[in-house]
Structures are given as C-alpha cells and as structure tokens.
Amino acid sequence: MMRGGGGNRVSPEDNIRNMKDRVILKRLLEFAVPYKWQFVLTFTLMFLGIGLQLVQPFLFGQAFAIFEDAAFEPQRLINLLVIYAATTVLSGFVIYNQQMIIQRAGQSIIYDIREKTFNHLEDQSINYLNQVPTGVLVTRITNDTQTLSEMYTSVLVNMTRDIVTILGIIAAIVGINYINTGNINLALVVLSTIPVLLLFTYFFQKVNRKIYRQIRFHISRVNAYLSEHLSGMKIVQIFNQQRNKYKTFVDISNDLQKADMKQLLAFAIYRPTIYMIRIASFILLFLVGGLEVLSGALAVSLVITYYTYLERLFEPIQGFAEQLNVLQSALVASERIFDILGKDERITSPADAVTVTDFKGEIVFENVWFAYEKEDWILQDVSFHVKPGESVAFVGATGAGKTTILKLITREYDIQKGRILVDGIDIRRYDLPSLRRQFGVMLQDVFLFTGTIATNIRLRDESIDQSTMEQACEYVNATHFIDRLPDKYEENVVERGVNYSQGQRQLLSFARTLTHQPNAIILDEATANIDTETEQIIQESLKKIMTIGTTLIVAHRLSTIQHVDQIIVMHKGKIVEKGNHQALLKERGMYYNLYQIQFKEGPAKPLALEGA
C-alpha cells in the first residue's frame, strides 16, 4: 500500500568507513582555515603552558635541595616559593586563554558546519528527504557535529599537548640525570616501564572496544524489546503471553548482564595493572636511585625531583589513549556529515528562469509519465487540461496516482516523460519559488509546528500582518474555534499539534493557506473521521476556497465532487474517464457503475447526488 508514494527508504546509516582518514582530516582542516591564527595562538600558548608546568617539579626538587643544605637560607626558600607561585599564576593565565581561544574557534567552526549542513538539507528535494529517516537527518546536524567539535576543541590540542608533555618529561628526566651524573642510567631504568604501559594500554583498548561494542549491541536489544513490549503490553496480556515474554526478556537481559560482567572483569584487571606499572616505576626509582645516592652519585633531592616528574608522566599517557577513541568517533561523525554534504538532489530553476507575474491558472498535463523509482510507473501517459479558474476533482482507488498528480504541479518531483504546463509554459522553466507561491497546497495530514496558532498560520513570516491572518481565519471559519481559545492566536500548539482535533487542524491548514494568498488551490481531502459539526464547517469553507482560482482536489466526499467543474477518474495510474457529473453518467462507464451501485443499495435516491 502506497499512499502518495515515497519509494523505498534508504538509510545512509549503514555506511561503513569509505573515506580514507587522511582525506577526512584534510577536509576537516579546510574548515579550520578561517581560524588559522587562533590555532597558531593556541599552540603557542600551549607550548608555553607545558614549559611552565615542566618547571614546577624541578622547583619542587629545588625546595628539597634547599632543606638538604646544612645552612638553611630562608630567603632562598621564599624566592623559590615566589617563583613557584608565579609559574602557577602564569600557567593559569595561559591555560585559561588557550582554552577559550580554541573553544571559540572550535565552536565557530561547528557553527559553520551546522549552518552549512542544515542549509544543504533544507534545499534538497522532498523526494530525497523522505527517503532518509528524519532521525538520521537530525542526528547529522546535531549529534554528529557535536562529536565532530571534539576534533577541534579537544583532539587536536590535547593529543599534541599530551605528546609534547610526555616527551618534555622524558627529556627533563634524562636531561637532569645527565647534567647531574654524566650518564642516563637511572633515567633508563625508571622509564623502562613506559613501553610496558604503552603496550598494555594498546591491548586493553582493543579488548575494551570489542566488549563495548557488545554491550552497546545488547543494550539496544534490551531497549528495543522493552519499548516494543511496553507499547504492546495489551497484546501480551490479551494473548496470555506474560510468562513467555518474561522468559525471553530475562534471556536478553542476561546476555547484557554477561557482557557487562566481561567489561567489569576487564576493568578490574586494567586499573590495578596500570597502578602496578606506575608503582613499579617508583619502586625502581627508590631502589636504583637510593643505591646511587648511597654511592654518592646522586643528591636525595634529585630522587624527589624524579618522583614528581614521574607522577605527572602517567596522566598524559592515559589521556592520549582516551583521545584516540575520541578521534575514532570524530572521524566516523565527519564521514557521515561529508556523505550528506556530498549528495545533491536539489530541484533547481534554470538560469534563465521565468518569474510568474500575471498568473492565470491554466494547467495542462501532456502525456505525463512518472515513477518514484525506475520503471515502476505511478502515472502512465496522463493528459488533461484545466482552464483558468476551473475546479477539478480526482477520484479513484488508493494507489491510482491521484495524490501524485498534485505533487507534480509544484515540482515536488520532476516527471520522466511528457510536459506539465502552467499558463502555457513548462513548469521546469519557471523560477521555482515564484511558481510555488501561486499554489496553496493542503495535504491530508496537517502538519503543525510547536509554537502558537499564529506562528503556524504565518509560518514565522513577519511580513504577514495580523489583520491579513485574522481575515483569512474568518474567511475559512477557523475563527469558529480560535475565538473560543483563551489566548486566541497566541494559544500554544504542542509538538505535532496533538492538542487540536482533526477538524481543527484542517481548518488551521485552510487558514494557513489563505493567509498566504495563493492564486490556485491544491487539496488532498482528509479522510479522517471528523465530528458532524466541524465536518459541516469544513464543507462550507471548502466551497469558499474553491472560488479563489483554479482548484485541484483529490476528493473523498460526495459533497465535494458535486461542486466541481470536472471529474477525472483514475485507475492504476491512468485516466479512465473525465467530464462533469452529468456527462460521466451518460458515458455509462466506471463512474456510472459506481453511481448505480449506490443507487441500488440506497434506501432512496441519494440526496447528495441529486443536485448535481
């Protein structure tokens, strides 16, 4: 069943990493080009900050050196503490500014990428946008860009900082060792744990990533099961399936539990092992360093200096490993965004487009063929002619192609064969916005935005004044219920407008259209069950709307059909009959048969058809 079509839904979610990391990184850097000076400044400040921080353990050791000396000089200690305080203040200043500069630049880049992505999607054809689940589109603009922002604000800077810090500390340890003893034996011994740490971290990350993926998989299974069964609980209970379903749930839940336990065990091994490697460094320091002090090769304060440097060495190594994970997800997010930006399915106007100036409303279909997908023809060789100001009703079974015809006139889709002419000109030659403005389009399902009645009618267009809007509402009888609302036009509309009835939504849709003063009407009549009172109001409004200009309606109601100039009967994508009510009856075709069935079954002559 395909109401109004839409084709197969394809999801770009299942893309595997296709682009090379290098290509992605290059494109990401392109976004950073306008902010290159901020980046230069950030990196400069960062190096300065690292330098200041590397001095601190040295000063710490110096303090002990002062205490070590037999002759304690308070002034030396005070000087040292002042320098220590100064490095802290200075590095605080540097850190703060570096952070703010990079964050401002990073957030500006994300702002740019978001704007670019949103604008890109906003311009795509409805056909394309309907093929991608809305959730995916939203994720691209919001979450993926959010993940990507880490690339600029954290990954680039932190990874550089961590590496430089690690190298700096290693250099300091080695350097101090060499200057004081003329060899680097102690440094080598103390740092010998680092390769072990790196190797272990690398393996753990690999294992952990695997477990993490398993957990994500089981979590989404549990959540999918819950969400399905909580919403379908009525069926579970009616079919007495509580026991079975509980058993299945416990199984799924248990799978998650098992994966969770794996992670628990992995971390129970990882964390203490990291501690073990760290403490091994300190043990080696005190053992080997202590023995060197005994042999007179080393001062005690140097052991303390090393201790302080080592304490600061492990953090950036762990940090670097975590940044690698962030980098991975940022790359995935970037690829998804670039993938979206790489697809262009806009419907565009030609360079020498004709702007609609004096709209009359003549619509001609000339041998139109159309398919949403390949050769799956929805319309086959459809031709008809609507004179300016005429009203036309399309009737036929679901899937006959009625709604599709309406969508083609405003170029929601482009046809494959044939021509559609509006006022004698092929619609593909018009300036698209100016063409679309001529038509007031009303669909079956009225979409309401979160906001107020007014924002839904004006669609945020400030150029439409209050009185135009109120007049339109009056004209389509929407004031009938708007006036009864406590806040009238400022009354809230919640998500999807669920706080309004089907009938009220229909009237709002009429008001929205009329406010924009169209010259022709395209309407897909609602099939929804609407209460009798509102139904009458809607029918009355509809009659008025049809006087505005050329009107094309997909009709579901008898009363609508009897008012139109021309009826086009569709069957499986083809026009089988056209003409007015009387003419079609005379033709004794499909329409006549319908009429006959009705006539036979009705208790009396159906009143609705009599007046035609």
Next chain:
Amino acid sequence: MVFGQTINEYYKKYWPYFLTGVLFLIIVDYAQLEIPVFFRVIIDGLNAGTIDREGIISNVWNITIAAAVIIGGRFLWRISLLQAARKINYDMRNQLYQHHQALDVGYYNRSKSGELMALYTNDLEAIRRSVGFGLVLVVDAVFLGALVFYRMFSLSVSLTFVVLIPISITGILGFVLSKMIRARFSERQKAFAELSDFVNENMSGIQVVKSFVKESIEKIEFLKYNQLNKDKTIGFVRLAAVVEVLLRSLITIIAIVIFGYGGFLLQSTAGTANPFTYGNLFEYVVYFNLLVWPIIALTQVIQLGATAKASLIRINAVLSEPIRVVDASDVSSKPILGGITFNDVTFAYPDSDIPQLSNVSFTINPGETVGIVGRTGSGKSTVVDLLLRLFNLEENKILLDGNDIMKLPIGDVRQAIGYVPQDGFLFSATITENIALGIEIDETTKAKAEEYAKLSSVYENIAEFEQGFETLIGERGVRLSGGQKQRLAIARALIKEPTILILDDSVSAVDTKTEEEILGNLRKLRQNKTTLIIAHRISTIKDADRIIVVDEGRVIAVGTHDELQASSAIYHDFVTRQQLETELEAS
C-alpha cells in the same frame, strides 16, 4: 549510596558481596597510606646517611608488598562491589519488567512511553552507579579521608591546622562550583535539545516549508538555535576553565603553605626530641596528594546520591502501583461457549469521570456474527476492552454463557477470545512466530500458520518475501504496510481457533476487494462460532447476523443491515457518507 524500599532488600540479598568489597577497600586504603612511610624512611635515611644497602632493599621490598596488597585488593573490591551493583541492576530490571507485565491497560493509557523507557535506562543506571561506585566513594571519602588527616595530624598538628584552612576553602569552593558547572551544563543540554527539536520539526514538516517557500525564513530561524548552542557551550567551557585554573591555584597555595611552614618547622624542630624531618615533609606532601581524591569523592557522593534517590523514588512508584486486574479468590473455570450478555453496563475508564458506556445492554447468542458500528469515540472499542477483561467490573455486568466474567479466571477468558487489534500490532520476530504467538513452533504449527495466512489473504504477500514465513519483521526486519499487519494479526487470532473472535476495526487498511475475500473466508470458518466485528466501514459488517449501532456510549439501534437502513437515521447517514469512497476503491 542510596537507601529505600526495594533496594534495601537487595542489599540484604547481596550482603556478602558488599561486606567483602568494603573490607578490601579499607585494606587498600590502609596500604596506600603505608607506602609514604617507607618513602620517608628511605629519604630520611639517605639524607642523614643512616641507611645502608640492605635498609634500602628491605624498605623497597616493603613497598612492593604494600603495592601487591593494593593491586590484589583493588581487583577484589571491584569484582565484589561492582558485581553486586550489576546484579542488583539486573534483578531490578527484571523485577520492574515483571511488574510492568502485571499492570493493566489503564496504567499504560495514562503513562507516556518515553517516561517508561527512562525508568529502565536513566533511572536504573543512576541507581547502579550509586550502589557500586557510590559506595566506593563513600568509603574512600570517609575512611581514606579520615586516615590521611590522622596521618597528617600525627606528623604535625600545627602544619595540618594551617593547611586545613586552604583545604576547607577548596572543599567548599569545589562544592559550590560543581553546582554552578552542573547548572551551566544543563543549560547547554537544553540549548542542544532545542536545536534537535527545531531540526526535527523542520525536517518532519519539510513539505509545508517547501510548499509555502519558507526555506530562507527557516534557515534564519535555525541560526538562532545554532548561535544559542554556541553561546551556551562557550559559557560552560569558560566556567570549566575558570574552575580548573582556580583549583590549580588553590593547590599551589597549599603547596606553598606546606613548603613555607614546613621549612620553618624543619628548622625550628631540628635537634629536638621529636623533629619534623626532611623525609616527613616529603611524606606529608604525598599524603596531601592522596587527600585530593577523598575531597573530589565527597562532592561526587552527594551528587550521585541525590540523582539515585530521585530515580529510586520513581521506580518505587511503579513497583507500588497496584495490580488491579487480577483473579479474585472466588474464580472458577467454567466452559466458555460464546454466549455474551451485557447487562446495563455503565463504564468510565479509571481516572476519568466521563462514562464511555452508559446503560449498555445486549445479548449475543453462541455462534452469532454481530457487527458493532459507531463513530470514533462512540464506545465500540470499550465494549471489546471489557470483554477482554482488561478492566474490572461490578458483579454480573458482563456474563459469558450466564457466568459473571468477574468470576472466571482471566486467563480462561482471554484464551477463549481471538482478538485482532486495529493497528495490527506485531512483534519483532519472524512471521511464523508472530502468527503462532505463544504456540511452540514445530512442523504442524508451521503448516497451520500457512493455512491461516491463506485464510487471512496474506499468504501471497508473505510468499513474495525472500525468506517467506521466516522473514523477520519490525524495526530490524521488513517493514509491513498497515494492511499487511492487520491481515497477519487476523491470522494470529484465527490460529487459536477461538470460541469468540473479535475484529476491532481490523480491516480498515485493507482494500475492499481483499476485505471481501477475508470476510468470505470468515463466514465459512466461523460458522456457528461467535464473531464480533467492530467497524467503521459499513461494507465490513453489512452481512452480519445483527448489527449494533452505538453512539455516545449508548446502544441506539440493533438489527440487520436492511432493517437498520430503514429504521435508523444515524445508520443510514453512515451508509450514504461512506459509499462513494468504498465503491470507488472496489472498482
């Protein structure tokens, strides 16, 4: 840590885990504090030249032993405490789901599905973190914190008092600032949510946007949310940067105090009976570094506990939700043959004052096919809900073969009924599993599933799928159309070969020709079996033995199609209004 109804039971259940965990945690904390002592002995010994090679080796050996205890202890407390938290999480998830299964349809009607899901995701997670990690934080904050202070005091009372001033400032400031940071963070989250909502609406309503050529207005509107998001993020980051710098500065101040005052102590106590040594100063610094963690832990404990408490309250609220629809003590099984009597039923859904049914009485004889028609909201579906015993009723209001429905086991009643919902709700499982819901799948069942799929006119659709009856449907599988779902749901009800079959507007999405086919099959299959067809389309019920017309919760007419055409104005109105559409579709 979080305490309260429900969770306390689990603490009791898993007490050995908690006891072991806390024990090892305390051992680890204690061992951690021993290491600086050995450091001090080495440093003092080296400085004073009183230590020899053996002395160093034996102290290093002591450190190694302490480290081994810490490593083993850390492994063991993780295994026991965090495992207990996971087990509680698992048990609570199952308990919650089990309770959810027992709650009646009324509960589901007034709950939002998003909120129900949040119980399982956010709330259970918050409790888990508070139970496992929260306990670790409490022990560390209290025990490690106290021990460190004790050690610091015993090294030097005066120095510790001096140091205590900046430490308490840090603690208080940390508490206040973390609150501010959280506030900024939630502002940022809110801005992000608004951005998401805007994009979501824009993309969902893109048809309107394009028809009214409002793309440029929407693009400008988007920039507002984009800008807000940028500003709030920068605002958050700025505060975070300030906090980082502030904390660093405070720690520096403390370090300066320790060195300044410690240096003074070093000099003033030199040569006394109880000197503050060079090694003591180093030891003191290491202790101080150990203190940073308990301070952080303390602020986190408060935060974790508060969110977990709120979550526990929400979960307890569900678990204490009474199970209303349940067998009374005086129920007894009696054969159900298909006779239905509504005896002056007036019914309003729980939590609602508006009666959906008012004084409804009718009788359906065993074997009859009865149609029920009426507008949306007229009370048709309520009739079905009551028959399925989804709600409680007063005595003798609905009788099945003369027996009060309230006195029959709920399982029996539902087992006797084959129900087809309007939305054709199906589970994410294979087609066979969906049709044979709750029946063990073997070759006979498979054959039966195929047979009933044919009778429901859905066999050919299934045959078109590559995997046929093994096709997975739902989110992860094939998406079915509304009509296909409805027909599968019909097969699911028929395979039960039920005494009473209820179709609740179940062919609304099926085209008229197929509907005709299904109804024809049903006529043959359901001969002399009670069948209730609720419909909104006249064609569905016009051949029923009798038709009940309901409007505004009352039965307003009963009769055959022809009788009602003549006698009932409302029924007649239905017929004329619907004819055009249905007949066109049939053509």
